Amino acid sequence: MSDDYRQLLDATIQHLEGLKSRGVRHVAVAPETLRALALPPVRIQNSEFRIQNEKFSTAPSVKIEPTISVPPKKTTAPAPVAAPKVVVSIPQIEITSSSPAKAAAFTALRERALTCVKCPHLAASRTTVVFGVGNIDAQLMFVGEAPGADEDEIGEPFIGRAGQLLTKILLATGLTRADVYIANILKCRPDTPGQSAGNRPPTPEERATCIPYLQEQIDLIKPKAIVALGATAVDGLLGKTLGITKLRGNWQMYRGIPLMPTYHPAYLLRNQSLSEKRKVWEDFLKVMEKLEMPISAKQRNFFLQA
Ligand code: URA
Numbered sequence: 533m534s535d536d537y538r539q540l541l542d543a544t545i546q547h548l549e550g551l552k553s554r555g556v557r558h559v560a561v562a563p564e565t566l567r568a569l570a571l572p573p574v575r576i577q578n579s580e581f582r583i584q585n586e587k588f589s590t591a592p593s594v595k596i597e598p599t600i601s602v603p604p605k606k607t608t609a610p611a612p613v614a615a616p617k618v619v620v621s622i623p624q625i626e627i628t629s630s631s632p633a634k635a636a637a638f639t640a641l642r643e644r645a646l647t648c649v650k651c652p653h654l655a656a657s658r659t660t661v662v663f664g665v666g667n668i669d670a671q672l673m674f675v676g677e678a679p680g681a682d683e684d685e686i687g688e689p690f691i692g693r694a695g696q697l698l699t700k701i702l703l704a705t706g707l708t709r710a711d712v713y714i715a716n717i718l719k720c721r722p723d724t725p726g727q728s729a730g731n732r733p734p735t736p737e738e739r740a741t742c743i744p745y746l747q748e749q750i751d752l753i754k755p756k757a758i759v760a761l762g763a764t765a766v767d768g769l770l771g772k773t774l775g776i777t778k779l780r781g782n783w784q785m786y787r788g789i790p791l792m793p794t795y796h797p798a799y800l801l802r803n804q805s806l807s808e809k810r811k812v813w814e815d816f817l818k819v820m821e822k823l824e825m826p827i828s829a830k831q832r833n834f835f836l837q838a
Contacts, residue, residue, distance in 0.1 A: 622646050623687075629668050638668050638752050645719055645745045651738055657723035660687035664715035664749055671823055672707070673755040674698070675746065677764040677796065678718035678734050689714045694798040698761070701797070701812070704834065705820055713753055717768035718742050739768050750787055757822050758789055759815075762796025781815050783822075792819050810835035 622643050629635040645663050649655040662679035665688050674690075682692035690698050699709055718734040719742055734742070750758070760766045763776040769786050770793075773779055779793040794815035800808060813835050820827050 627668060631669075634668065634752055638749075641745065641748050641752070648719070648745075650741045651720065653723055654718075654720035654738065657725075658720045659684045661719050662687055662689050662716060662721070663719055663745075664713060665689055666709060666713035667711060668713060668753050670711060670713040670753060671756040672711070672819065673713045673715070673750065673753055673758045674761060675758060675765045675769060676714070676716045676761045677768075678716050678731075679721045680731055681721070681729070684721035689716050690797075693801055694796065697797040697800060701816060704813075704831070705816055706825065713749070713755065715746055715749055717746060717765055719745060733764050734768075739764075743768065747787065750789065755789060757819055758786060758791040759819060760786075760791055760793045762799065765796070766793045780811065781818070783818070790822060792822075806835055806837065 623646070627635050627639050627642070629638070642663050646661045648661065660679075662683045676690060679689060680692050680694075683689050683695070689695065698714075702709065702712065718738055722732045722734050722738065724730050724732055758769075760769055766773055766776055766779055769791065770779075770784055776793060776795065780795060782793070784791045784793060792815055795808065795812050797812075800812060817827065817832065820831075
């Protein structure tokens with residue numbers, strides 16, 4: 533058994549045990565993942581892989597029913613082994629678009645991301661994969677860093693304190709969360725072994741492993757503008773850059789799409805000064821102008837000194 537295989541197997545077992553100890557009875561496992569795990573040293577015969585349509589739930593589910601495979605007739609092959617019969621399901625949500633082909637491609641991408649185990653340590657520690665949320669035909673897309681504890685629990689980006697502030701800023705522009713698409717550089721919560729709380733930024737390896745999912749999301753959505761929230765999002769999309777303080781407020785390009793770097797809303801929670809709020813608001817005004825959104829005089833004056 534190769535080290536990689538053993539590591540993946542250990543991570544999977546650890547993940548399932550962790551979920552079980554938290555009372556979870558169902559997990560999502562992609563057919564291709566199961567097939568890969570079923571390869572040598574144990575050859576699983578007569579396995580059945582089936583996607584099961586279920587009503588939406590926040591918890592992925594998989595039922596594992598042990599069965600005995602049918603022994604081959606008069607052969608010298610090894611004795612039959614107990615083979616798991618696995619029924620796989622992924623939480624179903626309806627992804628709609630003016631283009632059915634786009635919706636289908638996005639749905640397939642989501643299913644691949646939701647069953648990803650490319651970072652075994654994150655697959656073992658996560659509660660959910662936080663794929664992204666919103667309108668896949670949106671003109672505006674937000675990219676953050678990585679899910680925090682709240683997002684990991686629920687499976688939706690930016691729903692904790694920073695997310696609530698982002699939602700408020702969005703409402704100030706006249707948009708709602710349903711008008712835009714929100715995703716992160718990393719789709720799993722960065723683990724913090726040995727710590728019961730706290731966050732850490734994604735490592736360069738984690739970012740490199742996960743970024744293809746985000747790139748596919750962007751290529752499918754084709755927004756007119758992207759807002760990168762904070763240094764990790766800016767670095768993750770643009771590579772090593774001047775730093776968020778110098779870059780914010782200045783249009784960049786990413787995959788042919790104008791990208792506005794701005795501060796992460798968590799920064800505004802830490803620094804409540806009017807001047808920092810105004811900087812972020814000015815970045816949003818530039819985005820509104822780019823999208824040719826109406827801007828009232830009142831909106832133009834938000835967070836200016838009286
Ligand atoms: N911070 C982020 O960058 N992303 C989230 O989804 C939540 C908090």
